[in-house]
Structure formats: structure tokens, C-alpha cells
Amino acid sequence: MASGTGRVCHFKLVLLGDTAVGKSCLVVRFVRDEFFEFQEPTIGAAFLTQSVNLENATVKFEIWDTAGQERYRSLAPMYYRGAAAAIVVYDITNKESFNGAKSWVKELQRRGDPNVVIALAGNKADLHTKRRVEYEEAQKYAEENCILHMETSAKNATNVKDLFREIGEVMYVIDLNQMSRQLGSCPNPLLNQKGKHFRSYREPKNNDNKACC
Amino acid sequence: MVDNNNKNNDNNKVFDPWGFFRLEMAWYEIPTSEKTLERQEALDRKRDRKWAAMTHHAGGLEVFCAKASRKKKLKERVRKGVPRAWRRAIWPALLEVSVKPERSQARGAASYRAEAAREGITYAALCKKTAGDPPRDSVRDVIERDLCRTYPKHRLFETKTESTGVASLRRVLRAYAEFDPQTEYCQGMNYVAALLIIHVCGEDSIDAARRSVNDPTRSITRMRSREHLLTLDGSAEEDAFWLFVAALKAPRTRLRDLYGPGMPGSREALSVFDALLADSHPALHAHMRRENCFPDMFATHWIVTVFSAQFPFALVARVWDQFFLEGWKPVYRVAVAILAAYEKDLRAKDFESLMTFLRDLPDRVDVDRVFSLASKLNIKTHTIDKLERQFKLPPDDDDRHHPAPR
Ligand SMILES: Nc1nc2c(ncn2[C@@H]2O[C@H](COP(=O)(O)OP(=O)(O)OP(=O)(O)O)[C@@H](O)[C@H]2O)c(=O)[nH]1
Numbered sequence: 001m002a003s004g005t006g007r008v009c010h011f012k013l014v015l016l017g018d019t020a021v022g023k024s025c026l027v028v029r030f031v032r033d034e035f036f037e038f039q040e041p042t043i044g045a046a047f048l049t050q051s052v053n054l055e056n057a058t059v060k061f062e063i064w065d066t067a068g069q070e071r072y073r074s075l076a077p078m079y080y081r082g083a084a085a086a087i088v089v090y091d092i093t094n095k096e097s098f099n100g101a102k103s104w105v106k107e108l109q110r111r112g113d114p115n116v117v118i119a120l121a122g123n124k125a126d127l128h129t130k131r132r133v134e135y136e137e138a139q140k141y142a143e144e145n146c147i148l149h150m151e152t153s154a155k156n157a158t159n160v161k162d163l164f165r166e167i168g169e170v171m172y173v174i175d176l177n178q179m180s181r182q183l184g185s186c187p188n189p190l191l192n193q194k195g196k197h198f199r200s201y202r203e204p205k206n207n208d209n210k211a212c213c
Numbered sequence: 214m215v216d217n218n219n220k221n222n223d224n225n226k227v228f229d230p231w232g233f234f235r236l237e238m239a240w241y242e243i244p245t246s247e248k249t250l251e252r253q254e255a256l257d258r259k260r261d262r263k264w265a266a267m268t269h270h271a272g273g274l275e276v277f278c279a280k281a282s283r284k285k286k287l288k289e290r291v292r293k294g295v296p297r298a299w300r301r302a303i304w305p306a307l308l309e310v311s312v313k314p315e316r317s318q319a320r321g322a323a324s325y326r327a328e329a330a331r332e333g334i335t336y337a338a339l340c341k342k343t344a345g346d347p348p349r350d351s352v353r354d355v356i357e358r359d360l361c362r363t364y365p366k367h368r369l370f371e372t373k374t375e376s377t378g379v380a381s382l383r384r385v386l387r388a389y390a391e392f393d394p395q396t397e398y399c400q401g402m403n404y405v406a407a408l409l410i411i412h413v414c415g416e417d418s419i420d421a422a423r424r425s426v427n428d429p430t431r432s433i434t435r436m437r438s439r440e441h442l443l444t445l446d447g448s449a450e451e452d453a454f455w456l457f458v459a460a461l462k463a464p465r466t467r468l469r470d471l472y473g474p475g476m477p478g479s480r481e482a483l484s485v486f487d488a489l490l491a492d493s494h495p496a497l498h499a500h501m502r503r504e505n506c507f508p509d510m511f512a513t514h515w516i517v518t519v520f521s522a523q524f525p526f527a528l529v530a531r532v533w534d535q536f537f538l539e540g541w542k543p544v545y546r547v548a549v550a551i552l553a554a555y556e557k558d559l560r561a562k563d564f565e566s567l568m569t570f571l572r573d574l575p576d577r578v579d580v581d582r583v584f585s586l587a588s589k590l591n592i593k594t595h596t597i598d599k600l601e602r603q604f605k606l607p608p609d610d611d612d613r614h615h616p617a618p619r
């Protein structure tokens with residue numbers, strides 16, 4: 001609460017990824033700080049909002065949590081269209097879901113908003129004994145595509161807030177960037193720090209889980 | 214996934230009269246839906262005799278309804294709600310009663326079962342063929358992931374052992390995917406199948422108890438005690454399967470159209486709903502449009518599961534009573550009535566509050582009010598037909614026709 005003084009920025013964020021990778025669980029963890037072992041499948045999409053307080057601003061996310069089954073794919077465009085940010089989720093214990101994530105990233109790059117900020121989330125990081133997708137592999141892919149990457153666990157809350165905060169920071173910087181461009185003024189100093197790297201990646205913080213990296 | 218411990222805790226758990234587990238409060242303390250239920254049960258007692266007469270009519274419902282006046286009577290009675298104890302017998306029968314529009318001609322579970330049998334297909338054979346561990350990333354794998362996520366708070370589905378609803382649901386969904394490879398499995402079907410399993414295989418000992426006790430307070434204590442809860446009658450599973458097949462394939466209900474690749478039927482139905490709302494409640498519809506709030510954004514699960522995913526069973530069961538007899542018209546009527554019931558609230562809301570309100574609506578919907586409004590809505594069959602033709606999509610169309618939200 002110390003922050004959030006300045007502006008409030010609103011952003012549309014969409015979650016994409018195969019069925020049962022934990023999209024809804026991630027959102028529920030972020031928004032309500034809860035976890036349900038038997039989270040029901042999402043039919044269509046669910047809408048939620050949550051804010052992140054940054055140093056100089058509050059970022060308010062309007063979140064669309066979508067259905068993951070292939071069958072529902074034709075409905076997805078209406079949710080990612082116009083989205084400023086997207087979290088593409090895979091399950092680190094399911095190789096196929098990582099391939100699914102790659103195809104979602106490709107689809108976003110091709111058909112999403114040209115400036116969409118993409119984050120790749122390797123969820124279920126608590127299940128490291130069943131890992132099928134190596135951290136390095138996903139990290140390499142993320143670097144090549146200039147997208148954020150983090151491993152998360154909706155179950156034990158690892159990196160969930162951090163992921164949204166990270167995206168929030170990037171969004172805020174982009175917002176400032178656009179404003180200053182509109183005003184014709186010099187870019188904000190913050191931009192020099194982060195702006196250039198707004199599509200970069202970050203090592204998972206808070207990583208007490210050795211097997212994660 | 215298998216959890217045997219649940220059983221031991223049963224005594225501490227409280228289930229509502231529909232078989233859903235409640236943690237926070239005793240079931241009789243809350244929602245309108247359950248108050249509705251109590252009243253419904255008092256009514257049911259009165260209606261029992263009428264339904265007994267209809268179902269035990271020599272030759273069944275179809276013969277009972279041979280006279281047009283009787284058909285009208287049946288429709289009226291179904292709209293009031295089939296008594297709970299009768300759904301098991303009545304649902305398959307309703308699908309076999311022929312009603313007016315030609316398109317929604319009668320075809321029921323028995324007919325699909327017989328047709329399959331002529332081709333040498335039986336439920337047992339389908340189950341046998343699909344038994345065993347699913348290969349990774351097959352459709353059966355998707356089904357497997359949804360089994361424990363379907364009605365996780367329902368008594369028949371909360372324990373994940375064999376001989377529970379979960380095992381029945383697994384067999385039914387796998388058998389269907391095998392039976393109809395074009396449709397295979399689409400999320401949403403899990404709720405429909407589970408709903409039918411609950412109503413066809415759920416042996417409702419509450420009903421027996423209820424009939425013997427007239428004093429409502431006594432019946433509450435009885436319902437809360439362990440031996441009066443829903444149990445699973447496995448022998449009825451095959452009936453549930455063929456009713457599921459009929460619900461998907463019958464010309465009247467044709468759920469199968471919703472679930473195919475690209476889900477064109479779901480998108481058509483959402484467009485029809487949108488147009489019907491515009492017709493009957495133009496101001497509300499215009500307001501929602503202005504706020505960029507479209508039915509696709511909140512009502513996809515209403516349509517794809519015919520309300521069965523999130524709404525209270527007090528509403529779901531009554532919608533399905535009418536669905537089996539009349540097809541889609543009553544479904545649209547209820548969808549419009551749900552919004553109409555909250556028109557004043559909705560018209561005061563902006564995009565975000567609209568979306569939040571509609572998201573949370575299933576938990577607190579006033580079931581009585583919805584059905585009372587629905588019964589007053591004048592939606593014509595030919596209007597629905599016209600709209601269905603108008604919005605017809607080629608199969609597996611992509612997203613071109615879709616407006617982007619904001
Ligand atoms: N161990 C572990 N399990 C998780 C985690 N996140 C989700 N799950 C499990 O994965 C299941 C599916 O999670 P959901 O959030 O429903 O998945 P989804 O991606 O929203 O799935 P769809 O709505 O079908 O697209 C849940 O029932 C959880 O039990 C996690 O971080 N760790």
C-alpha cells in the first residue's frame with residue numbers, strides 16, 4: 001500500500017495454454033490467494049481483475065482465463081485480440097503442453113496485438129520429481145523469442161505474484177513510453193533502465209527448489 | 214488421484230439435498246435455490262400421484278399423450294418441474310414424446326440403443342474396448358484430467374475411488390468417444406454426462422425418507438443423517454449412457470452440434486441467444502453492447518453445458534426437464550430470463566462490474582424468479598428457426614465473424 005500513489009494503468013491480459021496446465025489455478029492464486037486441488041475446467045473463458053502496486057503506479061489487470069482444450073481454440077482470438085499482455089502456460093511435467101505453449105506463442109506473434117507482451121510460465125514447478133521440460137530448454141526458447149519466462153507453482157504460490165508484478169512493470173514502462181511519445185517529451189529515465197529490455201527474461205526468483213534450475 | 218480417506222470423514226460432512234457438499238453452512242440456512250427446493254418438495258408430494266398416473270399409463274407417456282389435450286397437460290406439468298423422484302423414469306420418456314415442430318421429432322435412448330445393437334455395438338463392448346490406462350495425450354488423457362474436476366463437491370464425485378461417479382463418468386465418456394469418433398470429447402460433455410449419471414444412477418434415498426415424513430423439521434434431520442444420502446446404482450449406468458447418446462444426437466436436443474471441431478453449434482446458439490435478448494429486452498441489450506459485453510464472454514458455459522456447469526441443480530434440473538420435452542426453446546427462454554431478472558442491476562453497471570456480476574451470478578441466482586419470468590417470455594419457435602438459419606456457420610469455421618472484446 002506504500003505505493004500506488006501515481007497513476008492507475010488498466011491492461012487486458014489473457015492466459016493461454018493447453019488444458020489442465022493450471023491457468024485457472026494461477027489466476028485464482030494471484031487474485032484470491034487460494035488453490036483448489038480439483039479446479040473445474042474452464043468452459044469458454046472467465047473474467048477476473050486484480051491490481052499490482054508498483055513504486056510509482058498501480059497496474060490493474062483485466063484478466064481473461066481461457067479454456068485450454070484444442071476444441072475451444074477457435075474461441076480464443078476474441079480473448080487475445082486487443083490484449084496488451086499474454087501469459088502462455090505449460091506444465092513442466094507434460095512435454096506435450098510445452099509444444100502447445102510454443103504454438104500459442106506463434107499464434108500470438110502472428111495474430112495477436114503487434115506489441116503484446118508475452119510471458120511463458122512453466123507451471124507445477126512443485127512437481128520437480130516428475131519434470132519433463134527442462135528449465136534451460138524453455139529458457140532458451142524464451143530468449144530466442146524475446147519473451148519473459150518463469151517457472152511457477154500455483155499450488156505453493158512460488159513466483160505467481162512475481163510473474164504478474166514483472167509483467168506489470170513492463171506494462172507500466174511501455175505505458176510511460178507511449179505517453180512520452182505522445183507528448184513529444186524525452187523518454188523517461190526508467191525507460192533507459194528497463195525499456196530496452198522490456199521483452200527480456202528473468203531467472204525465477206524465490207527459487208528454493210533446486211531441481212527447478 | 215485415488216483417495217480413500219474421504220470416506221472416514223463422511224459423518225462430519227453436510228450435503229445439500231442435491232448431493233453437494235457444503236462446508237461453511239448448514240444447507241437449510243441458505244440460498245434461495247434451496248429454499249426453492251423445500252417448497253418444490255412440498256409441491257412434489259402433491260404431484261407424485263399425477264406423475265405416477267402418467268408414467269404407469271399402459272403404453273407409457275407416448276400413449277398417454279396421444280390426445281392433444283393431454284400433451285398440453287404434460288407440457289404444463291413439465292414446466293412446473295418434474296418431481297425429483299421421477300426424473301430417472303421421466304427424462305428418457307420425455308425425449309420419446311412427439312411434440313409439434315417437425316424438426317424436434319421424437320427419438321429417444323431406446324432407439325439409439327437398438328440401432329447400435331443392430332450394428333453389433335453394445336455399451337459393454339464399448340467399455341471393454343476403452344478400458345485400461347490411456348495413452349499419453351490421447352483424447353482419453355484429456356477425459357482423465359477432467360474426471361476429478363467435474364462436480365468435485367458432489368457426493369457421487371468427491372471420492373475418487375472405483376464404484377463412485379468418477380468411475381462411471383470415465384466409462385461413459387470413453388465409451389462415447391469411441392462410439393462417435395467425430396465428436397470424441399469436448400469439455401462441457403463431462404458436466405452433461407455427470408448430470409445424467411447423477412439423475413439416472415443416483416439412488417435417492419432422501420426421496421423414500423421424505424415420503425414417510427411430513428414434518429419438514431424431521432425431514433431435515435433425516436436428510437442430514439448418513440444413511441439418507443445419494444448412492445450410486447451401477448446397474449443403471451448403461452441407461453445413463455444411452456440417454457447421453459440420445460441427448461447428443463436426437464434432433465430435438467442435438468447437443469452434438471455444439472461439440473464438434475470448431476464448435477460451430479455453440480457459437481450459433483450464442484448468436485441466437487444474443488438476438489433473442491435484443492428482441493425481448495432491447496434497452497438491456499443495447500446497454501450491454503455499449504459496454505462491450507457480449508454473450509460469448511459470460512454465457513458460453515450456459516449454452517455449452519445447458520446450464521449444468523455452475524448453476525444450482527434447482528435450476529439445472531428444471532431446465533433439463535423442459536429441454537428433453539421441448540428442445541432449445543426453453544433453454545433460450547431461461548437464458549434470457551436470467552438476464553431479465555437482473556435487468557435493473559445490469560443496466561447500472563459498466564463493463565467490469567457487468568462481467569463480475571455475471572461471473573458470480575450462478576451462485577446466487579433467484580431460481581423462482583427466473584422461471585416465473587421465463588414462463589412469461591414470448592419466444593416463438595419460428596423466430597428461433599429463422600435465427601438458427603441466419604447464424605448457421607460452416608463447420609470448423611475460424612474466428613472471422615467474432616467481435617473482439619474491448
Ligand atoms: N502440483 C500442482 N498441481 C497444479 C498446479 N496448478 C494446477 N494444478 C493442478 O492442475 C489441475 C488443472 O488446473 P487448472 O487451473 O484447472 O488448469 P487449466 O489450465 O485452467 O485447465 P482448463 O481450464 O481445462 O484449460 C488442477 O486441478 C490442479 O490440481 C501446481 O502449481 N502444482
Ligand SMILES: [Mg+2]
Pocket residue numbers: 023024025040041042065066067068
Ligand atoms: Mg481453466
